[in-house]
């Protein structure tokens with residue numbers, strides 16, 4: 001049976017395939033992550049125009065025969081995000097956000113919360129306010145925590161993940177990000193420690209509250225988020241900066 005999928009989508013990867021084709025991986029609002037053959041994509045740019053670019057919100061029509069790969073029938077840009085395309089810091093942060101989604105979201109599973117968080121971070125990066133690397137990094141750090149929460153992997157930042165003992169507010173703690181949260185001293189602690197300030201800010205970011213993060217704290221949160229993601233996906237944090 002052939003199913004037709006019409007959906008808002010973001011391109012999360014494209015790889016050359018054969019002589020003229022491309023395999024495009026989309027994160028779609030309706031059906032989650034899907035990969036599709038794009039026939040003739042490298043021969044002629046007429047058919048899909050500039051629609052096979054990351055960052056812009058697309059509308060795609062896919063033909064799904066239930067096999068591993070769908071076939072892309074149509075694609076157009078629904079919401080261009082030229083602010084990101086013209087800003088290197090925003091571009092790098094957006095690329096990282098798309099990579100995280102590609103690695104963390106399973107195929108053919110709608111993830112409405114992750115879709116919203118990804119749209120939010122791309123919108124934030126697209127605004128003219130993102131003039132500095134520090135601003136872009138702050139948005140990315142908050143997105144990392146939100147994405148983990150959306151996928152059911154929220155970090156436990158209030159109590160020890162082993163014995164459930166509550167860690168007093170504002171106090172620094174050991175954190176085992178791959179294990180899912182903070183670990184008390186009696187339970188052996190962990191390699192990494194986080195400050196009381198970071199613990200409070202990260203907890204607020206996980207609840208989708210708006211927080212101001214310094215350059216250092218944002219960087220630390222990104223490292224912690226990637227450690228947590230690595231435990232749940234085919235994700236290698238060392239892939240940072242690559243496609």
Ligand SMILES: [Zn+2]
Pocket residue numbers: 160161162163164165183184185186187
């Ligand atoms: Zn404990």
